[in-house]
Amino acid sequence: MKILITGAAGMIGRKLVRALMRSGKVRGQPIRRLILADIVAPEAPDFDVEIETLATDLSQPGAAESLIAQRPDLIFHLAAIVSGEAEADFEKGYRVNLDGTRALFEAIRLAGRERPYVPRLVFTSSIVVFGNPLPPVISDSHCLTPLTSYGTQKAICELLLADYSRHGFFDGIGIRLPTISIRPGKPNKAASGFFSSILREPLIGEEAILPVSETVRHWFASPRAAIGFLLHAAEIDTRPLGQLRTLTMPGLSATVGDQIEALRRVAGDEAVRLIRREPDSDIAAIIAGWPQGFDARRAEELGFRGETSFEDIIRVHLEDEPESRIAEHN
Amino acid sequence: MKILITGAAGMIGRKLVRALMRSGKVRGQPIRRLILADIVAPEAPDFDVEIETLATDLSQPGAAESLIAQRPDLIFHLAAIVSGEAEADFEKGYRVNLDGTRALFEAIRLAGRERPYVPRLVFTSSIVVFGNPLPPVISDSHCLTPLTSYGTQKAICELLLADYSRHGFFDGIGIRLPTISIRPGKPNKAASGFFSSILREPLIGEEAILPVSETVRHWFASPRAAIGFLLHAAEIDTRPLGQLRTLTMPGLSATVGDQIEALRRVAGDEAVRLIRREPDSDIAAIIAGWPQGFDARRAEELGFRGETSFEDIIRVHLEDEPESRIAEHN
Numbered sequence: 001m002k003i004l005i006t007g008a009a010g011m012i013g014r015k016l017v018r019a020l021m022r023s024g025k026v027r028g029q030p031i032r033r034l035i036l037a038d039i040v041a042p043e044a045p046d047f048d049v050e051i052e053t054l055a056t057d058l059s060q061p062g063a064a065e066s067l068i069a070q071r072p073d074l075i076f077h078l079a080a081i082v083s084g085e086a087e088a089d090f091e092k093g094y095r096v097n098l099d100g101t102r103a104l105f106e107a108i109r110l111a112g113r114e115r116p117y118v119p120r121l122v123f124t125s126s127i128v129v130f131g132n133p134l135p136p137v138i139s140d141s142h143c144l145t146p147l148t149s150y151g152t153q154k155a156i157c158e159l160l161l162a163d164y165s166r167h168g169f170f171d172g173i174g175i176r177l178p179t180i181s182i183r184p185g186k187p188n189k190a191a192s193g194f195f196s197s198i199l200r201e202p203l204i205g206e207e208a209i210l211p212v213s214e215t216v217r218h219w220f221a222s223p224r225a226a227i228g229f230l231l232h233a234a235e236i237d238t239r240p241l242g243q244l245r246t247l248t249m250p251g252l253s254a255t256v257g258d259q260i261e262a263l264r265r266v267a268g269d270e271a272v273r274l275i276r277r278e279p280d281s282d283i284a285a286i287i288a289g290w291p292q293g294f295d296a297r298r299a300e301e302l303g304f305r306g307e308t309s310f311e312d313i314i315r316v317h318l319e320d321e322p323e324s325r326i327a328e329h330n
Numbered sequence: 331m332k333i334l335i336t337g338a339a340g341m342i343g344r345k346l347v348r349a350l351m352r353s354g355k356v357r358g359q360p361i362r363r364l365i366l367a368d369i370v371a372p373e374a375p376d377f378d379v380e381i382e383t384l385a386t387d388l389s390q391p392g393a394a395e396s397l398i399a400q401r402p403d404l405i406f407h408l409a410a411i412v413s414g415e416a417e418a419d420f421e422k423g424y425r426v427n428l429d430g431t432r433a434l435f436e437a438i439r440l441a442g443r444e445r446p447y448v449p450r451l452v453f454t455s456s457i458v459v460f461g462n463p464l465p466p467v468i469s470d471s472h473c474l475t476p477l478t479s480y481g482t483q484k485a486i487c488e489l490l491l492a493d494y495s496r497h498g499f500f501d502g503i504g505i506r507l508p509t510i511s512i513r514p515g516k517p518n519k520a521a522s523g524f525f526s527s528i529l530r531e532p533l534i535g536e537e538a539i540l541p542v543s544e545t546v547r548h549w550f551a552s553p554r555a556a557i558g559f560l561l562h563a564a565e566i567d568t569r570p571l572g573q574l575r576t577l578t579m580p581g582l583s584a585t586v587g588d589q590i591e592a593l594r595r596v597a598g599d600e601a602v603r604l605i606r607r608e609p610d611s612d613i614a615a616i617i618a619g620w621p622q623g624f625d626a627r628r629a630e631e632l633g634f635r636g637e638t639s640f641e642d643i644i645r646v647h648l649e650d651e652p653e654s655r656i657a658e659h660n
Contacts, residue, residue: 090439090497109420132573133471141463141473144489145573152493156486159474163482167420243462243475 001029004067006058006104007078009038011183012124012226016076019227021047026074026234037067038079058100064107071111074234075121075170077104083128084190086150097153105160109169121161122233123174125246127219129155130291139295140244147289162245165238173233174246175299178221178306181259182317184324191286195220198256199263199314202274203324211280214257217292221251221306222316229304236302244298250306252313253293262310266318331359334397336388336434337408339368341513342454342556346406349557351377356404356564367397368409388430394437401441404564405451405500407434413458414520416480427483435490439499451491452563453504455576457549459485460621469625470574477619492575495568503563504576505629508551508636511589512647514654521616525550528586529593529644532604533654541610544587547622551581551636552646559634566632574628580636582643583623592640596648 003020007013017036025031033050036042041055056063058079079100080086086093101123111117130138131147144155158174165172183196187208194211195218201208221229229249238245264272296304307313318324333350337343347366355361363380366372371385386393388409409430410416416423431453441447460468461477474485488504495502513526517538524541525548531538551559559579568575594602626634637643648654 143471143473143574145492146489147496147573149493149497152489155489159476159482159485159489162475163479166477167479243477244473 001026001031001074002033002035002070002072003031003074003076004035004037004070004072005076005078006037006067007080008036008053009040009042010078011185011223012180012230013038013042013076013078015223015227016078016230017042017045017047019231021045023231026231029073033070035067035070035072057096058103059095064100064103065110068104068107068111071117071119073119075104075108075119076230076234077101077121077123080124080150080153082190083148083150086153087148090149093149093153097150098156101157102160105164105169109164109167112169118168119170120234120238121170121172122230123157123161123172123246124230125154125158125174125176126151127176127178127248127291127294129158129176132289134289134291137293137295138248138291140248140298158246162243165245166243171238172245173236173238173241175229175233175304176246176248177226177229178219178249178251180223180226181220181313182222182321184223184317184321191283194283195256195259198275199259200317200324202263202271203267203314203318205274207274207276209278210256210275211278211283212256212287213279213284214260215255216284216287217253217255218287219251219253219291219294220310220313221249222313224316224320225249225306232304240302247299247302247304248294248296250296250300250304251294252307252310254310259310262314265311266314331356331361331404332363332365332400332402333361333404333406334365334367334400334402335406335408336367336397337410338366338383339370339372340408341515341553342510342560343368343372343406343408345553345557346408346560347372347375347377349561351375353561356561359403363400365397365400365402387426388433389425394430394433395440398434398437398441401447401449403449405434405438405449406560406564407431407451407453410454410480410483412520413478413480416483417478420479423479423483427480428486431487432490435494435499439494442499448498449500450564450568451500451502452560453487453491453502453576454560455484455488455504455506456481457506457508457578457621457624459488459506462619464619464621467623467625468578468621470578470628488576492573495575496573501568502575503566503568503571505559505563505634506576506578507556507559508549508579508581510553510556511550511643512552512651514553514647514651521613524613525586525589528605529589530647530654532593532601533597533644533648535604537604537606539608540586540605541608541613542586542617543609543614544590545585546614546617547583547585548617549581549583549621549624550640550643551579552643554646554650555579555636562634570632577629577632577634578624578626580626580630580634581624582637582640584640589640592644596641596644
């Protein structure tokens with residue numbers, strides 16, 4: 001089993017590599033080789049298989065072909081520039097998120113013309129393919145009306161994934177990840193950052209800023225759940241997907257108030273007191289256009305599992321992130 | 331008012347040019363110049379304005395830029411290769427239907443960086459952006475799950491149209507045309523051909539073959555209605571569209587049996603007897619995946635109007651197509 005991961009240097013990519021190292025196999029077959037690609041060379045993990053790490057930009061001529069020349073059996077295509085950057089730099093967003101993905105898909109199709117080659121391809125999409133108008137609960141049959149260029153690029157790649165799969169060029173499956181909480185690391189400037197920081201910072205005794213109301217509702221999964229989705233997508237029989245090759249992943253629909261109460265139960269009032277309310281109308285306006293909940297029954301029927309309470313999400317963070325341990329011993 | 335029409339040599343393109351000649355103006359402004367482009371040079375109509383006809387392939391480097399250099403105020407982007415060809419020739423389909431459209435969009439965006447330029451762009455999409463799973467009545471908020479590469483390319487262009495419009499690069503509106511009936515001309519090999527030929531041929535005293543059951547239901551508009559949609563899309567205020575920049579056009583949901591009864595009322599039993607039933611399971615299987623009806627309320631509220639009976643559709647054909655006149659005098 002040869003595995004290619006694009007975007008391997010990112011938070012999800014690195015966690016995925018560690019999970020693959022732990023299991024050592026996929027679909028019952030031992031992992032023989034890992035090809036880890038990103039715009040900067042990913043760190044080589046300490047893992048007793050052939051590992052190649054490389055810095056590559058899929059949108060550059062020949063880059064995708066050279067990755068695919070090794071004919072990986074399984075491809076996790078995680079590489080993308082993030083929402084804010086894709087919105088600010090229109091050309092770069094389309095070049096990386098659309099042209100880069102299409103170059104990868106084309107390289108696979110063309111490799112298959114030389115001799116049969118139909119790898120499993122797992123593509124990470126996002127719930128931001130959904131925009132206005134949004135019902136309170138969004139099913140997989142709801143139209144894609146992204147409100148950002150990033151969401152547009154992901155939606156287009158979902159369509160390409162379905163068409164390339166239908167033609168038999170690869171065996172594709174797309175998974176729309178919920179907003180990941182608790183993201184490890186430092187606070188960042190993403191509009192969604194507070195969904196993680198209002199838990200992560202108080203857990204280690206630091207202050208965090210809440211820029212929106214406690215009634216704001218959104219759709220969440222832990223990083224561990226996200227890795228579980230990716231691994232499961234690599235394993236399952238894709239035939240029941242039909243033409244809907246991309247699935248919204250199960251998540252937890254929760255309000256900011258739910259997050260805070262879960263924090264109180266896990267870490268006490270002391271932690272909750274570290275959340276400072278500082279309303280920000282810009283952030284509130286962005287968040288207002290975001291989805292609140294999904295009907296993820298299709299994914300659940302196929303065996304994808306998310307968390308069912310925010311306490312679980314906090315416990316996952318405490319278990320998985322060494323940096324969170326300070327709080328655990330408070 | 332300078333107007334560019336891509337795909338101007340096609341059936342819809344030629345009818346659109348004639349309609350523009352008749353009205354002489356758009357949005358109250360006289361038409362000063364028509365730029366008619368297609369893969370083969372369109373015929374120059376006899377119309378007292380500046381007319382340029384040119385053979386061009388939008389997917390070739392520089393082609394879109396040179397069309398846009400004249401800064402048309404209004405663009406009808408009709409150019410595409412058809413469903414069957416896009417399915418059989420994967421690369422050509424993506425090159426013409428996706429890359430050609432994107433090249434046009436990019437040329438407009440880049441022209442606007444030199445000095446302000448925000449033309450109205452009317453894009454023809456198709457109801458084949460919808461595939462399985464299909465409810466009996468499909469609304470504009472239903473997901474796009476095309477079953478062909480052609481449908482995928484149209485769906486992707488709808489997403490691009492929305493994103494370029496949101497960024498203010500142009501003022502785009504997409505219209506999903508129903509199946510056009512009665513198409514003028516000779517019978518062709520398209521799976522949908524019989525929807526026209528079972529009326530068109532008997533009207534001029536010729537035999538036609540019906541390959542499917544009379545219970546088959548589909549969504550129709552006349553060529554005249556299609557031209558009306560295009561002209562209306564050029565005129566309307568696009569602000570109420572929001573993020574859903576593409577609309578399913580009003581059509582008539584009718585069965586083959588409804589078509590035949592309308593033929594009987596307009597042209598008598600004699601005409602109906604010219605329909606020869608010759609079941610074709612291949613065609614039946616293709617048609618089975620097609621949509622049967624739509625909720626086109628959004629388009630209707632914006633003033634788009636289709637036909638309400640198949641007799642109207644037949645009468646439009648008799649009025650608009652000189653070749654149909656033989657039957658009229660039978």
